[in-house]
Amino acid sequence: MTPFRNKPLDYRSAGVDIDAADDAKNRLAKLVQSTMTAGSRGAFGGFGGMFRVPDRYRAPLLVASADGVGTKIKIAIEADRHDTIGHCLVNHCTNDILVQGAVPLYFLDYVAFGKLEPAVVEGVVAGVAAGCRENLCALIGGETAEMPGVYTPPDYDLAGFITGIVEEDQVLSSVRVEEGDVLVALASDGLHTNGYSLARRIISDRLNLGVHDLFPDADGASVADVMLKVHRSYLTCLQPLLGSIHAMAHITGGGLPGNLNRALPHTLDAVVDTSTWTIPSVFRVLAEAGQVSPMEMFRAFNMGVGMVVITARENVSALISRAAACSIDAWELGSVEKGSGEVQLRGLGA
Amino acid sequence: MTPFRNKPLDYRSAGVDIDAADDAKNRLAKLVQSTMTAGSRGAFGGFGGMFRVPDRYRAPLLVASADGVGTKIKIAIEADRHDTIGHCLVNHCTNDILVQGAVPLYFLDYVAFGKLEPAVVEGVVAGVAAGCRENLCALIGGETAEMPGVYTPPDYDLAGFITGIVEEDQVLSSVRVEEGDVLVALASDGLHTNGYSLARRIISDRLNLGVHDLFPDADGASVADVMLKVHRSYLTCLQPLLGSIHAMAHITGGGLPGNLNRALPHTLDAVVDTSTWTIPSVFRVLAEAGQVSPMEMFRAFNMGVGMVVITARENVSALISRAAACSIDAWELGSVEKGSGEVQLRGLGA
Incomplete structure (x- = not known):
């Protein structure tokens, strides 16, 4: 055959x-x-x-x-x-x-x-x-x-x-999400596929770097190495846990505020604590060189969060362990509270 | 809802x-x-x-x-x-x-x-x-x-x-095709979506026409009118007859010789009689202005044939009647004969 x-x-x-x-x-x-x-x-x-x-x-x-x-x-x-x-x-x-x-x-x-x-x-x-x-x-x-x-x-x-x-x-969706659910972040690996028009402008106009030049603070990696990192798939890691997940948000164009809202019912907010993780170096370099405000950064880039899983409190530790077994950093990012379908970014500077 | x-x-x-x-x-x-x-x-x-x-x-x-x-x-x-x-x-x-x-x-x-x-x-x-x-x-x-x-x-x-x-x-495919089957052509409506790079070159370089100029021999239609005609769908017309069809070829890039072969087993040829229809004016204008050989024309364009249906002799008249009811010209284009999976274009000038 x-x-x-x-x-x-x-x-x-x-x-x-x-x-x-x-x-x-x-x-x-x-x-x-x-x-x-x-x-x-x-x-x-x-x-x-x-x-x-x-x-x-x-x-x-x-x-x-x-x-x-x-x-x-x-x-x-x-x-x-x-x-x-x-x-x-x-x-x-x-x-x-x-x-x-x-x-x-x-x-x-x-x-x-x-x-x-x-x-x-x-x-x-x-x-x-x-x-x-x-x-x-x-x-x-x-x-x-x-x-x-x-x-x-x-x-x-x-x-x-x-x-x-x-x-x-x-089917997973916002209808399964409940007050008191936990937001669990799974780390991205670089920019994935969003924010490139802004990033490229900063790299060429502000940092004056070509694709073969070294990217700042990147352990000897070139601009091309850093910017072409493969968008991470969360399928293999999350598939065994799908039965315990309420909803998910893939953090693409629009960032956390522009994607996490799509996983929320109109009566609940997602409250994200931005102090729960260290923003990866690549985003800090771009923000500084481009003089981009934190809010604009969070709208343009994933800022280190590739996927957000919304699940009940009792499933969180199993989820974080599973991610570790897949070599993906995961952490409690925040919680689901009464609200109006908004994403609140707590602890974000001006 | x-x-x-x-x-x-x-x-x-x-x-x-x-x-x-x-x-x-x-x-x-x-x-x-x-x-x-x-x-x-x-x-x-x-x-x-x-x-x-x-x-x-x-x-x-x-x-x-x-x-x-x-x-x-x-x-x-x-x-x-x-x-x-x-x-x-x-x-x-x-x-x-x-x-x-x-x-x-x-x-x-x-x-x-x-x-x-x-x-x-x-x-x-x-x-x-x-x-x-x-x-x-x-x-x-x-x-x-x-x-x-x-x-x-x-x-x-x-x-x-x-x-x-x-x-x-x-599933329709070449495995259903038999010696003695009939090739039935369903008319295209213009170029559909193939041959445009060649057509555009001829129109601009040889005919010196812009998109708003009149296309030659087109009853007052502009270049844009002629060239933007909607690619015809054969679904509604052919769906009721699918049970009696052996195979079909959608005539796209590569023309009749480059698509009809995909509907043939390795032991049979499709013999197309090119005298069975009048090549539509748009193709004749392009061939003449571009000095394009008939064989090259048949490779680049559909030449008036949008779909070829391969079916048994006894189904041909019902198929042609159905096409007429859908306001689509259809005709016997040729036949399936012993061969080696080739498309023969009979009656084509040099």
Whole structure:
């Protein structure tokens, strides 16, 4: 059986004949093949990727999300390092559906160039495939577009689309959140995929640094090293605990105040104690160099918090232990109190 | 019930508060809401769009596809007419999964700008929503990205992702195709979404025409009118006949030779009689002005054939009648003969 049989035809635009594939195309095929899971179906051939809905769900709800990597892609382009942003994208999309209690089934990507660069496509797909393997998500399709006049080489853009699944009565959301629940933070690993337009401006205009220069206070890491860190996926760590979680917030554009509110009912506030953790160095460097106010920083960046889990008090220690076992720092960030669906950031300077 | 309750939060980037929405945001919300179907689930809120897998499938197979509109988007930008390309995109994606026998469930879009233009976003989403309504496909999510430095205003790009469903034992593919089967063509309506880089070059460099000029032999239609015609969806027309169809080919990039081969087993050829239809005027104008050979034309453009259906002889007249009832020209294009998986174009000049 060759589940991948006709995939490259779907996968990397029409006209690619996998039977006559050269080395580069074979490498691409192998990358895609490395992500196949039990539900993948490819033997039929054709245009669209196929995936069998798992049998074990009583009332399966599909959860889907579309996203890009924002201007983080500009760092990849400037550094000519293309094999991590695909991983960021898959992890970002995975977290976006995880907050509803869903686990990934499959992923598709869209990469558009001014002039198609096969080596860059391969790098991007390698990153996407790595993210798919990490999250047990089949890469069942994709599109590579060449659009002269829209993108100026070497610029390109990358978008991704994930579909996951959750039992309808196990969807996580604000309706499960109760007064007295605890907010538990899981640490981010760098900027993830948000705040890059601001960060890039500060780095180039205020710090006068190029992507290959050393980033301040970063133990010898370059700007590219720091800015291209892979967006962390919380799936593997949190999946075993989903039954004890009330709601989650993936901290992306808008930061804590712009995302945690989405996990709150209209009658409760999330009270965040900003003294419970040390803001990672990268954010302190950016704030200082850019003279950015704390509130603006918390709106633009994750500030060290990649995911917030809302759960009952009795589950907190198990959650923090589980995170430690996954090598992810976790801590009590605050609590859920009577209110009006607002996020309060306590202890934030002016 | 407000199935759309939190959708705009997901839908048009974080930080949009629908409760405080202004008129433009309300219009966007209404557009999205206009596409909701029985499977749509939004009341839970959160980050990803949700869709209930229909109960009526014994072995549901999800079929997914990602695509863009290529450089057709440049015509939309030059003509400042943004409300049709989204429709093209949904119809394109719908046809891509229809060839496997799948019907759409849901759609997500990705629109990326150098500088976000709300009126353009609204136009694009209006087109996407129109396509979703036509194909009974719920628009359950989307992402609007602002990426200064990647896109130069007024340029932007649009990608879309569709998920549909088919019973696993009813997937259409080359394995069903038999010697003696008939190729039935369904007419395209213009270029659909392929060949635009070549067409644009011919129009600007050889014909010296701008988007608002009259297109030759087009009954007073402008270049923009001709070039922005909406990519036709064949779903509504063909869905009632899916049980009698062996395989289909959606004629996109690569034309008849580059797509019809994907519907063939390795032991059979598709023999296309190019004298069975009159090539539409738009292709004749482009061929003549660009001095493009017939073979190159058939590789770059659909040449008037938007979809090829492969079916047994006894089903042909019912199929052609059904197409006529849908106001789509259809005709016997050729036949399936012993061979090696090749597409033969008979009667093509040099």
